[in-house]
Amino acid sequence: MKETTKIDTIEAYNQCFGLKTRHPLVSVVDLSQTTQWPDPLRFSYGIYALFLKQVKCGNIQYGRQTYDYQDGTIICFAPGQVAEVTRIPGARPSAYGLLFHPDLIRGTALGQEIKRYSFFSYAANEALHLSEEERQTILDTMRKIDRELDLPFDKHSRRLITAHIGVLLDYCMRFYDRQFATRSEVNNDVIARFEQLLDGYFDTDAPQHEGLPSVRYFADKVCLSPNYFGDLIRKLTGKTASEHIQDRLIDRVKELLLSSGKTMSQIAYELGFQHPQHLSRMFKRLTGMTPNEYRSVG
Structure with a gap:
């Protein structure tokens, strides 16, 4: 039985990969900047996570399903889910991720609507496959969140960050609707x-x-x-x-x-x-x- 690492804080995730924590409740990560990579890696999530894959560098096992995590796909995890990641030997990880703690959205409009984003409970083999234009839309929205994290925090920060996260999740819902329709x-x-x-x-x-x-x-x-x-x-x-x-x-x-x-x-x-x-x-x-x-x- 592989050891499971519990990721119930932003800091716990960033420590696994040697990444900097700028805010205790939310993070935009660039996995190409990791300074370490535990392998194989089995996570038990206590936070929300959304990853946009840039290049093929490994596989994700979710439950009993193994998914070949290809370029330009999005996969999501919600608190309570367990996933195992195996990196291809010699491959450099390249993905952008959004991580946020449930406390960030507690008491906000997004917190009230989070269950509407049912794709957080999809299996790994049901990942979202993006066109190049859709991929750019997701990246642009993540960068807006990233820029907010670089600014000094004020009374508007939490509202703006959660609003950007809501927009990002709404785009994912739109793109999933397209995927449902095109796989007739x-x-x-x-x-x-x-x-x-x-x-x-x-x-x-x-x-x-x-x-x-x-x-x-x-x-x-x-x-x-x-x-x-x-x-x-x-x-x-x-x-x-x-x-x-x-x-x-x-x-x-x-x-x-x-x-x-x-x-x-x-x-x-x-x-x-x-x-x-x-x-x-x-x-x-x-x-x-x-x-x-x-x-x-x-």
Whole structure:
């Protein structure tokens, strides 16, 4: 078992690579300026981190996935995540990184919105691939943060820095939307597989043993992180993965109400509900009718 280095402060990260700490809660780092590089390196993050790769110099392992970290890609980490980096022998690291502690954004507009940036929980093999123009946009925004860190701190500094970080993350969201749209063939395969898995789940007795399926269940089946899978489904279909699951569930309830003499309790238990009234409430909310009303007019 490789030793894990806990990175819960900006100083802890900078010490690993011999970099200067200009602010205890935020840092823009140029990894080409490192004076040391522990190898192999296994980090447990307690801070937010975003890295823009300049040249190929190593691989990142995140969970069970290994990602060939190519030029012009962005990968992000959030507090609680663990990643392992292995450097190619003789290669000089070249990447820009933004690191910020949760305390920097606590009580700010960015702190209230940070969960919206779901790409922090994407797996390494779901990294953001940038065009040259997009790469330059990211670099320009990082440099604005870097320039703020070189100035004497005043009452405006924190607000300006967090605002620039928010702009940077908004650009990442825009570029991810583009990536979702341009990978139509691969993404359509994921959606088709999701539909097949939905049908297959309710065609078996899995609900009686496993209960209602979660978004994570289907994400695991298609080898994606739950956040990436959920965002992909929502962006390409206009509906969340949870809504797709609910729709398929309600379709199955309608079918059983009209094609069998089973009671609502029997149907609920068959579909994985522990309490029949939960299914009845869901059915009324989504269809505007109670199960008995639907059966009587069907």
